Amino acid sequence: MEGFNELIWPLTAWHWVAIGLILLSIEMAVGTFDLLWIAIAAGITAIFAAIAPAGLSDWQGQLIFFAIAATGLLILGRTVFAGMRKLAGEHPTLNKRMDRTVGQRGVVMDDFSGGSGRVKLGDTEWSAETVDESNPAAGTSVIVEDTAGNVLRIKPV
The missing domain is CATH 2.40.50.140 (Nucleic acid-binding proteins)
Incomplete structure (x- = not known):
């Protein structure tokens, strides 16, 4: 466990920005809108990691914050923003x-x-x-x- 703790401990806001950008690029390839919300949660976690006090911004606090943000945004995306998942229909008189x-x-x-x-x-x-x-x-x-x-x-x- 000590080796894992040393690997994760230097987790910074830049790590979360990188994770968010990676997730966003994967989302652009697949287009499901689910990874979009998780990428946004990673971006919010980057802000949290940058401004949170030292006691809250350790790797455990960042992971808990990310899990809550990702879950909340994913639920929000599936309910409130569910219309984003529907394909835009063709205009009724386009090419007619x-x-x-x-x-x-x-x-x-x-x-x-x-x-x-x-x-x-x-x-x-x-x-x-x-x-x-x-x-x-x-x-x-x-x-x-x-x-x-x-x-x-x-x-x-």
Whole structure:
């Protein structure tokens, strides 16, 4: 036991900083968020080791402080910050150009015939069909209700 005590006794704040950085780099590789909290606990323990009075900052006090901090932060991370573990979902219209047109206002370019025609949204002309089989005249404001393939399904405003 005497040899182990001599090995651990010179435990300093720099040891905890190194442990925290090692744990943080492993966390970056695996991405579980569990080691993140333990790395933060090691960083807090480094601060504790640097400022604690001599009676509390021996290696046993540092290990007890680290165990309490790591346990507390791990529980906090699993409960309060549980949302961090969920993967961020894809934006609903990312790379879905047609879906982004729903709800936009446009202008009829030419008179519709048989419920079909052309509509201008922004600087782009689109094939369109009306949802109610009406035939709006050129210049009429319309709103995009839905899409079908590359065809806008519109209704007059």
